[in-house]
Amino acid sequence: MTATAEIRPAGRVGRPERHQRYSEKSKRNRRRLTIIFLLLPGLLWLALFFVLPIVTLAMMSVSTGNVGQGWSVVGDLSSYQQAFSGYLPEFLHSLEFGVASTVLALLIAYPAAYWIAFYGGEKKTAYILVVLLPFYVSSLIRTISWQFVLADNGVIFGPLRRLGLLPSNFHVLATPVAVVGGLTYAQLPFMMLPIFAALERVDPGFLEASRDLYASRWETVRRIVVPLSMPGIFAGVLLTFISATGDYVNEILLGGTGTGVVGAVIRSQFLVNLDYPLASAISLVLMVALLIVVLAYSKALGTDDLMGGAAV
Amino acid sequence: MGAQVDVGNESTSRVAAGATDHDGRSGHLALENVTKRFSDFVAVENLDLAIRSGEFISLLGPSGCGKTTTLRMLGGFEEPTSGRILLDGVEITGLPPYRRDINTVFQSYALFPHLDVWENIAYGLKRKKIASSEINTRAGEVVELVGLSQFTKRKPRELSGGQQQRVALARALVNRPKVLLLDEPLSALDVKLRKQMQLELKRIQRDVGVSFVFVTHDQEEAMTMSDRVAVMSKGRLEQVGSPQEIYSRPETEFVATFLGAANLLRGTFISSSAEFWKVKLANSSEILVPATGKRDGVEVIFGVRPEKISISKPGERRLADTTNRIAGRVSQAVFFGVASQYQVVLTDGTEVSVYQQNFADGVSHVAGEEVELCWQADAAFTL
Ligand SMILES: Nc1ncnc2c1ncn2[C@@H]1O[C@H](COP(=O)(O)OP(=O)(O)O)[C@@H](O)[C@H]1O
Numbered sequence: 253m254t255a256t257a258e259i260r261p262a263g264r265v266g267r268p269e270r271h272q273r274y275s276e277k278s279k280r281n282r283r284r285l286t287i288i289f290l291l292l293p294g295l296l297w298l299a300l301f302f303v304l305p306i307v308t309l310a311m312m313s314v315s316t317g318n319v320g321q322g323w324s325v326v327g328d329l330s331s332y333q334q335a336f337s338g339y340l341p342e343f344l345h346s347l348e349f350g351v352a353s354t355v356l357a358l359l360i361a362y363p364a365a366y367w368i369a370f371y372g373g374e375k376k377t378a379y380i381l382v383v384l385l386p387f388y389v390s391s392l393i394r395t396i397s398w399q400f401v402l403a404d405n406g407v408i409f410g411p412l413r414r415l416g417l418l419p420s421n422f423h424v425l426a427t428p429v430a431v432v433g434g435l436t437y438a439q440l441p442f443m444m445l446p447i448f449a450a451l452e453r454v455d456p457g458f459l460e461a462s463r464d465l466y467a468s469r470w471e472t473v474r475r476i477v478v479p480l481s482m483p484g485i486f487a488g489v490l491l492t493f494i495s496a497t498g499d500y501v502n503e504i505l506l507g508g509t510g511t512g513v514v515g516a517v518i519r520s521q522f523l524v525n526l527d528y529p530l531a532s533a534i535s536l537v538l539m540v541a542l543l544i545v546v547l548a549y550s551k552a553l554g555t556d557d558l559m560g561g562a563a564v
Numbered sequence: 565m566g567a568q569v570d571v572g573n574e575s576t577s578r579v580a581a582g583a584t585d586h587d588g589r590s591g592h593l594a595l596e597n598v599t600k601r602f603s604d605f606v607a608v609e610n611l612d613l614a615i616r617s618g619e620f621i622s623l624l625g626p627s628g629c630g631k632t633t634t635l636r637m638l639g640g641f642e643e644p645t646s647g648r649i650l651l652d653g654v655e656i657t658g659l660p661p662y663r664r665d666i667n668t669v670f671q672s673y674a675l676f677p678h679l680d681v682w683e684n685i686a687y688g689l690k691r692k693k694i695a696s697s698e699i700n701t702r703a704g705e706v707v708e709l710v711g712l713s714q715f716t717k718r719k720p721r722e723l724s725g726g727q728q729q730r731v732a733l734a735r736a737l738v739n740r741p742k743v744l745l746l747d748e749p750l751s752a753l754d755v756k757l758r759k760q761m762q763l764e765l766k767r768i769q770r771d772v773g774v775s776f777v778f779v780t781h782d783q784e785e786a787m788t789m790s791d792r793v794a795v796m797s798k799g800r801l802e803q804v805g806s807p808q809e810i811y812s813r814p815e816t817e818f819v820a821t822f823l824g825a826a827n828l829l830r831g832t833f834i835s836s837s838a839e840f841w842k843v844k845l846a847n848s849s850e851i852l853v854p855a856t857g858k859r860d861g862v863e864v865i866f867g868v869r870p871e872k873i874s875i876s877k878p879g880e881r882r883l884a885d886t887t888n889r890i891a892g893r894v895s896q897a898v899f900f901g902v903a904s905q906y907q908v909v910l911t912d913g914t915e916v917s918v919y920q921q922n923f924a925d926g927v928s929h930v931a932g933e934e935v936e937l938c939w940q941a942d943a944a945f946t947l
């Protein structure tokens with residue numbers, strides 16, 4: 253981007269220098285053009301798939317009208333009022349499920365990624381492929397199969413119940429536990445891959461040095477490995493948290509009464525109630541809420557940690 | 565950790581003032597018949613080596629000869645396939661690194677990139693749960709010792725190679741190990757800095773009085789720094805001795821040639837006296853060699869280093885009885901400033917290399933000239 257800065261040679265300019273200056277200038281122009289061309293696809297992409305939808309969404313959220321007669325942007329804020337007053341429980345559920353499944357996914361993915369990165373040897377790639385294997389199946393199918401697994405009379409709880417090992421009021425399906433479980437499962441690879449990538453780059457020599465300096469295995473993990481893999485943890489947590497908080501498939505298929513999430517509300521307002529302004533307003537509120545959480549999170553971690561000590 | 569005794573002030577002064585007490589000094593390390601196999605590859609074979617308290621010993625050998633593997637077994641990062649390792653008479657063979665009073669300066673330094681210099685240095689003491697006031701004194705001392713006082717708040721990547729090297733050294737020394745292991749610690753530095761660090765390492769080693777086991781593939785480095793050098797080749801120990809011993813009295817052809825240029829010659833045994841054997845060369849000149857080598861039948865292999873031979877015009881010198889003299893013709897004379905190198909072909913076609921200081925401008929003998937080569941009989945070594 254520094255190419256836009258004009259740096260002109262000061263002082264008197266003789267002929268040979270002038271000649272050189274012209275060629276410098278045309279070179280600079282060409283370079284600037286190159287940069288613009290290189291950025292163009294990305295900028296278009298951003299405009300088309302990010303800016304445009306958000307602007308549309310924002311406009312829709314302050315509109316009135318209906319699907320049949322069309323919408324007019326009137327600056328009506330009642331949708332926002334409705335979003336806050338009517339759907340607070342759903343917002344909270346989404347955040348709770350998002351946080352819970354992110355924490356769980358982190359606790360499961362980190363040790364697994366650690367093991368593969370440091371003890372996987374030549375089979376590392378094979379292990380990663382195995383982790384990803386279930387994810388070649390459509391997420392809908394996977395979630396539905398969890399329905400069968402967790403059902404009161406499904407493959408696990410059915411036999412246990414028949415043997416009288418479970419109280420009659422014991423349920424997993426249609427409870428928050430099932431939703432969080434489904435979300436955790438679905439997010440696992442998105443947590444694991446960036447962590448694995450970060451751990452792979454941690455020099456095993458650091459682990460030996462730490463052991464040489466009287467650290468136990470656990471202390472080495474805590475003081476050396478975790479800080480150095482922070483960029484991976486950060487990326488994994490972001491990916492998982494954002495998509496888990498916005499998810500509704502798991503809630504619809506595995507949740508029950510009283511587990512409503514904001515994603516499901518947005519979906520039904522858009523597709524069932526056709527209340528576009530309300531759906532748009534809730535979407536934007538969710539986005540802003542996520543943004544605030546993410547910013548607070550990255551601020552709390554600090555840049556230095558994020559860079560694994562690679563920043564200034 | 566068990567044997568790590570920490571006696572506050574007394575050991576503090578050890579780092580500061582240097583240990584001169586030979587009695588009761590610890591840091592005696594013994595390898596007994598140690599072998600390390602990686603599947604069916606033998607990296608280290610039947611190694612027997614005793615490292616004395618407070619000495620600076622180098623493991624010298626070409627790349628791949630098993631130096632690092634040996635060091636890693638001493639540090640506890642590799643288990644010997646067989647054999648024992650003892651520290652001050654106590655077997656430590658199976659102990660993990662943190663249970664040995666041995667610390668390592670790693671080849672790539674392995675400084676923790678997210679910690680600053682001070683935190684890197686204090687890391688070991690903190691893990692040992694040393695009181696923070698003592699951590700401060702001890703870390704302060706080593707920081708002083710290696711000259712890093714102004715850099716304690718810097719991250720490793722903000723330091724030059726030489727400074728990183730000092731941090732690695734300080735981080736190990738602050739734990740007051742009985743033995744310090746160093747794996748080619750200077751190999752990443754440029755030549756000038758390397759020479760400077762060699763002297764400095766030596767000074768620090770004298771100051772702290774800890775036994776240093778120093779791995780290098782550079783014979784000059786090993787000789788300048790060490791009290792003793794252990795030369796290794798293909799996983800085996802070839803010879804151990806002071807730099808002078810291994811240079812002047814190498815016992816194997818490998819040691820002779822690895823430590824510097826050597827003219828290796830063959831002859832037939834004629835007779836022996838107390839000190840020397842009389843040997844006949846292929847060109848039928850008779851010379852004396854030290855009666856120290858092994859002798860299978862009548863063939864004797866001996867060596868003379870190029871700088872021990874003097875070159876002169878025939879008949880120019882008066883010679884003692886114990887001086888060898890053979891005739892030859894200069895085939896090549898190469899001038900390189902402080903000295904010249906002459907290749908001399910003996911009458912039987914053997915080529916001998918000679919270095920001689922340049923007393924005059926340029927070379928003293930030119931190609932084609934008939935010359936006489938002389939050396940003291942005891943300046944040669946018999947293999
Ligand atoms: N973990 C290992 N697995 C297999 N072979 C190894 C391993 N470590 C070292 N080696 C082999 O052992 C030999 C000695 O290695 P090393 O001790 O590193 O040599 P040096 O430090 O003298 O260069 C080398 O041939 C090396 O390939």
Ligand SMILES: [Mg+2]
Pocket residue numbers: 631632633
């Ligand atoms: Mg090595």
